[in-house]
Structures are given as C-alpha cells and as structure tokens.
Amino acid sequence: MLNVRSVTGDTRERIHEAGLALFHERGYTGTTVRELAEACGLTAGSLYNHYASKDDLLFAIVDRVHDRADAVLAGALRSAGAGPEAQLEALASAFTAFHIARPQATRVANRDYIYLPPAQRESVVRRRRRVRALFADVLRQGEREGRFSFAVLGSEDAVEAASMAILNMAVWVAEWFDPSGPRTAQDTAALHGRLALRIARG
Template identity: 35%
Template sequence: MSSSALNSWVDVSRGDPQVFEREFASAPDLAHLSFAARRVLATSASLFYRSGAVATSIRDITGACGLTPGALYKHFASKDDLLNVLVQHGHESLERRIAAARAEAAADVVAQTDAFVRAYVTGHLVNPELAQTVRREYLHLSAPHYESTVSRRRRLRHQLTDLLREGAESGAFHLLDGADGAQPVAVMTLDMCSRTSEWYDPQRAEPIPELADRYVRAALRLAGAPTSP
C-alpha cells in the first residue's frame, strides 16, 4: 500500500467520526451491521476517543447520533455491547493485517518477525484514533468481554514470542537471556509499537512505511539479529 493511501484519512480532524466511518465502511467483520449501525458505532468511537467510554453515557451517544435510546438499542444491546464491537473490530483488523503480511513473507524466522512487526506497527499508524481507543478502552469492558479480549491479545503476544524463541534456538537471534528471554522482548516490542498511536501525527511524522521500517529495525536489534554493515 502506498504512503498516500495509508495517509488518506488525514483531511479530517483527529477523532472526527468520519475517521471511524471510513475505517468501518469496508471492514469485512462489520459487514453484518447496517449503514445506520456503523454510523452509530463511528459516532460512539469518536466520543470514546475524546472522553473515554466510562465518561460517555448512552444519552451522549443518542444525542450525538440524533436517536432515541430505543432506536439505539435496535442496533446495540448496551454501551458495553457497542464498545465490545469496536474493540473486537480493532483486534480483528490487526490480526488480519498480520496474517496477510506473514502469508506473503518468506518462511525464515527473520522474515516472519519482520512481517509481524511491520504489520503490527502499521496497524497502529493507519488509524491511530482507533488503535488508541481500543488500547485504552478495552479495560472497561464487562468481565466476559474483557476476558475474551485479554485472551485475544495474549494470542498475538504468543505469536511474536514463538518467533523470537525459534530465532534464538536457531541462532538467527541472540536474545539477552537466550530463548527464555523471548517473552520479555516480545512484550517490549509490542508496547513500543502500540504506543505510536498516542503521538503519531501524519502531518509531521515520517510517512508510515518509513516509520514502520524504523520500528522493524529497532525490533530486530532488540532480538539481537545481525545488523547490516
């Protein structure tokens, strides 16, 4: 994907509902939602981004959408249901991006790690509002939804941990604590990449592909991969 395509959403203000509408319009995991439901989801996402889910009431959502509570409940059973749809979409889109990148990459562990990290950080940069909202607000989900989300996040961490461990065992990576250091390095890498959503400004920062290159190099250095001369 070209840099211009990756940054195509920047002509609206940060956190504007249109940012989320563009994201949701072609999302396959949201195809079952009606146009009206996606509009409600986009407006709610904007409110969650700006004020947080806890501070956003159903009245705030219905007022911003121009709906009655009864009309809102035709689309979503509760605010928790609405937040869960948003959070699961964020994870689904990231997982899909990572799977596609790994499927196109060479089979060796360095190429697979490069593909994972590149897709992971890019997923946080193409729509930082969504990434930041999901990263922050999943903590406020009800217990069943929260536990499901934590399991989903853990599976992603395990993917990278397994790659790092494989690389350490094969000699492709030189982790500080050997193969036992795979999980700490995975956590450091994921945290480093996910925090880009908090500060990324497409009008000031490097283009996304160049920034992703920088983070991939940093991740491979953390893993102890040999550096090019």
C-alpha cells in the same frame, strides 16, 4: 427489505464510528449514551434499536479491531516467508502501520477493554494473549535458528520482555506519531521493523 437492512446497517455503523471517536477522546466511562446519540443525530433511546447496551457497543468496537489485527498479522506472516528475521520485521512493521492507520480503534481496544463485562473481557484477554504469543514464538524460533540472541542478555526468558518491548513500540505509536509531520506512516512502520530486529538480533 434488503434496502431496509442496509439502511439499518448504516445507522449501526454510524453509531460504531461515533463510539470510536468519543471513546477515543473521552474514554468509555467518560462517554454518555446521549453524546453518542447526538453524534449520530439520534435520540438516546434509539441507540437501543441497534445495540443492546453501551457495553455491547464497546465490545463490537474492540472485537472488530481484534479481527482486523489478526488479519493484518496473519497476512504479514504469510508474505514474509520462512525466515524469522523477515517474519519479525514484517510483523512489527505491519502492526505499526495498523496502529497508525486506526488510532481511535486501537486506543479504545488497548485502554478501555477493561470495562467490558467479565465474559467479554475474558474473550478479549485471550485474543491479546494470542497476539503476544505470535511475536514470542517468532523470537523463540529465531533464537533456535541462531538468528536472534536472548540468552546473552543474562535474564531468563528475556524473550517475553523483548516481545513486549516490540509490541508496545507498535501499539503506542499513534500516541506520538504525527500524520501531518515530516515522516510518513510507511517510513515509521519500516523503521519499527528495523528496530525490532535490533532488539532481537543484539
């Protein structure tokens, strides 16, 4: 019984990974459940023993990557201590490393979540907003403590634009970062941490 469950879990996991690869490459609407099945050595009908629908698989993928992102960001914040500069650098660096390490899952999560049915999409939108708020809060706290400066920029609530700039820098890094290139992922993550400080510190 337990053994059966673990085999089942493996199949479900294999489908999950096939979804990562195929959604990443062809997009959600561009991927066929028969392609997903073939990538797992299964028949289309068999997928429905493991996921209720194609939507369901997409949500599983997007939800898991959000779980991991939350964990990574919480860990970065915890190990950074109290200073807003250390916190921002840790957040930007860890988020960048996260996106470099999981280019498939993060691209799918950021590009294809719009195809989720309304209820599940709302759930994802809420999680995305929470990540935005995490960065914006650190920026605002840093401004309050006089370490960051946004009022100088002359635009009201420049914090939102600045945090989106930092977020987009991290979120889309895998679209240009070349794992076989000269730079390592750690280098690039550290570099993004410093660029985030440039954005905030002025």
